[in-house]
Amino acid sequence: MAEKFESLEKSIEKHIPEPELSEVKRILFGKTLRKLDLTKEVLKYAEEKDFELQGFGFDAQPEETRPARNIRVGIIQNQIVLPTTAPLGNQRDALHRRICDMIGAASQCGVNIVCLQEAWPMPFVFCTREKHPWCQLAESAEDGPTTKLMQEMAVKYNMVIVSPILERDEDHCEILWNTSVVISNSGEVLGKSRKNHIPRVGDFNESTYYMEGNTGHKVFQTQFGRIAVNICYGRHHPLNWLMYGQNGAEIVFNPSATVGALSEPMWPIEARCAAIANSYFTCCINRVGTELFPNEFTSGDGKPAHKDFGHFYGSSYVAGPDGSRTPGLCRTRDGLLVTE
Numbered sequence: 020m021a022e023k024f025e026s027l028e029k030s031i032e033k034h035i036p037e038p039e040l041s042e043v044k045r046i047l048f049g050k051t052l053r054k055l056d057l058t059k060e061v062l063k064y065a066e067e068k069d070f071e072l073q074g075f076g077f078d079a080q081p082e083e084t085r086p087a088r089n090i091r092v093g094i095i096q097n098q099i100v101l102p103t104t105a106p107l108g109n110q111r112d113a114l115h116r117r118i119c120d121m122i123g124a125a126s127q128c129g130v131n132i133v134c135l136q137e138a139w140p141m142p143f144v145f146c147t148r149e150k151h152p153w154c155q156l157a158e159s160a161e162d163g164p165t166t167k168l169m170q171e172m173a174v175k176y177n178m179v180i181v182s183p184i185l186e187r188d189e190d191h192c193e194i195l196w197n198t199s200v201v202i203s204n205s206g207e208v209l210g211k212s213r214k215n216h217i218p219r220v221g222d223f224n225e226s227t228y229y230m231e232g233n234t235g236h237k238v239f240q241t242q243f244g245r246i247a248v249n250i251c252y253g254r255h256h257p258l259n260w261l262m263y264g265q266n267g268a269e270i271v272f273n274p275s276a277t278v279g280a281l282s283e284p285m286w287p288i289e290a291r292c293a294a295i296a297n298s299y300f301t302c303c304i305n306r307v308g309t310e311l312f313p314n315e316f317t318s319g320d321g322k323p324a325h326k327d328f329g330h331f332y333g334s335s336y337v338a339g340p341d342g343s344r345t346p347g348l349c350r351t352r353d354g355l356l357v358t359e
């Protein structure tokens with residue numbers, strides 16, 4: 020069922036009749052957000068490329084003494100493209116191609132800042148605790164192949180790109196980190212934010228691979244606003260969210276990889292509470308699909324050996340400081356959510 024259930028949003032649309040539906044939505048999601056008028060061309064493109072495309076606008080009262088700062092944010096959730104048994108370079112290239120297509124669509128929707136999911140150019144291998152071959156997918160945050168490609172995309176589309184990767188710090192003994200690289204719309208690496216809370220829970224055996232990040236709670240000034248990145252497990256820690264706010268963030272991204280059994284009931288609450296408590300926008304992105312690994316693994320929890328993490332449930336969404344939020348993308352498909 021978990022892998023087939025499309026979304027809470029679709030389920031209530033299907034089963035709750037009006038006028039109760041509007042009330043349910045008001046209570047669950049807050050203010051009704053304006054639907055963005057996306058072009059027929061880009062909607063058709065999304066259909067052809069088989070990803071969901073949705074767009075919403077948060078409205079605010081115009082001010083008399085300051086011009087409005089309207090920007091569009093894109094968040095992208097995706098499945099891996101090739102099986103984990105394919106040659107590693109092919110797996111990464113296929114993901115690169117997929118995401119370039121989706122960033123192209125984001126550009127057609129007028130997106131200014133796009134954020135991808137945690138460790139996007141690879142399967143989420145950290146359940147395996149195997150060094151080989153997976154650590155070969157680590158790359159330099161400054162000039163690895165993924166950063167270089169995203170720099171090209173940033174310049175091509177005049178877009179800020181937040182690109183979460185497995186980082187190999189080549190200047191410091193090849194230490195690995197879970198890192199989001201922030202690239203400006205002129206293609207410059209503005210800096211990086213390293214994941215600062217590392218899970219060892221269920222099959223999330225990430226502490227086998229990297230330590231808590233040492234980059235603090237950085238906020239990046241971009242042409243489109245001040246942004247920060249609170250990577251995945253960091254979303255369970257309210258003081259973590261607080262510090263990004265204290266440092267001036269206006270939008271905090273939460274690129275994630277998480278599965279139903281562990282976190283799904285918490286997913287709609289945590290980043291939304293953070294938006295309310297810290298008076299900024301939060302954008303949560305989760306991967307989609309089930310990733311199967313060649314060798315069985317266990318996680319010291321008495322469960323029988325198995326080859327997959329469970330289902331990554333997507334459901335990416337954006338929440339605003341007034342507590343309203345977009346509907347989530349679906350639990351089963353790739354998707355691009357555009358928010359103004």
Ligand SMILES: NC(=O)NCCC(=O)O
Nearest residue numbers: 218223251252276277282
């Ligand atoms: N990637 C990651 O930190 N996952 C942990 C699971 C969760 O935070 O829900």
